[in-house]
Each structure stands twice: as structure tokens, then as C-alpha cells.
Amino acid sequence: MDGVTRIGVSLEPELLKEFDKLISKKGYVSRSEAIRDLVRDSLAENEWKNDKEYMSGVIVMVYEHEVTGIGEKLTVLQHDRMQNINTSIHVHLDHDRCMEVIIVEGELGQLKALANDISAVKGVLRCKLTMASRSTGHLHHIGSRS
Numbered sequence: 545m546d547g548v549t550r551i552g553v554s555l556e557p558e559l560l561k562e563f564d565k566l567i568s569k570k571g572y573v574s575r576s577e578a579i580r581d582l583v584r585d586s587l588a589e590n591e592w593k594n595d596k597e598y599m600s601g602v603i604v605m606v607y608e609h610e611v612t613g614i615g616e617k618l619t620v621l622q623h624d625r626m627q628n629i630n631t632s633i634h635v636h637l638d639h640d641r642c643m644e645v646i647i648v649e650g651e652l653g654q655l656k657a658l659a660n661d662i663s664a665v666k667g668v669l670r671c672k673l674t675m676a677s678r679s680t681g682h683l684h685h686i687g688s689r690s
């Protein structure tokens with residue numbers, strides 16, 4: 545592989561044994577691949593702690609449109625946070641349920657708060673926030689009531 549630096553990692557036998565078990569369970573072809581994923585996850589997790597990090601993402605929600613007041617609540621919520629919302633797409637799933645995909649951008653803390661507020665609306669069955677960091681491209685998922 546080009547542009548890859550080899551590093552040596554020392555592990556206690558017990559830890560290595562547990563790690564190899566995990567690797568085979570998850571179907572990794574090599575320890576290197578597993579370690580790369582762990583490092584990426586760890587870096588991504590660290591970004592999650594920075595509520596000021598600027599992110600782009602989507603909120604996907606499924607809701608029951610016949611629940612009293614839900615349409616208005618969701619509309620007011622989105623107008624209140626329009627600085628974080630680029631656009632939204634509405635899909636009528638079946639007779640009772642709608643799916644809405646909202647394209648969002650802003651500080652992590654703002655996007656998490658928006659997704660939380662949406663998931664708290666009565667009649668929202670599922671609400672999930674997926675984001676990509678602007679600086680690293682790492683993907684993040686937050687599932688609330690999913």
C-alpha cells in the first residue's frame with residue numbers, strides 16, 4: 545500500500561487473544577484492518593465530544609402524520625432552526641406514515657439538539673442523525689428512538 549506507515553504494536557497475550565477473537569467474529573481479514581477501524585472509530589468518537597465541530601449531515605425521521613398537531617410542530621421546529629437546514633425531502637410511506645429527510649449543517653451541538661427535539665415530538669416514530677465531519681470526512685450516527 546502506498547502512503548502507509550508500518551508501526552509495531554505490543555500487546556499482552558491475553559489482550560491479543562481477546563482481540564483475535566473479536567477479529568474473527570467481525571470477519572476482518574487481518575489485524576491491521578481491524579486496528580485501522582478501531583483507530584478511525586476512536587478518532588470519530590473524539591470528534592463527537594466537540595460540540596463546536598462544524599458538520600454536514602442528514603436527519604431521517606418517520607412519523608405518523610395523523611397525530612394531532614404533528615405537522616405544525618415539525619414545521620415550526622424547522623423554521624426556528626432554518627440556519628441549520630438546507631433542504632428537506634418528504635416521502636409518503638403509506639396511508640399513515642411519512643418519511644422526511646432533512647439536510648442539515650452546523651455545529652455538532654446544534655444538530656444534536658435539533659434531532660433530539662424532533663424525536664421528542666409525539667408521533668415521531670424514528671429519528672436518526674447521520675453526519676460527516678467537514679474536516680476529516682468521518683461519518684457519525686446518532687439514533688434516537690430508532
Ligand code: NI
Pocket residue numbers: 609634635636637641642643
Ligand atoms: Ni406524507
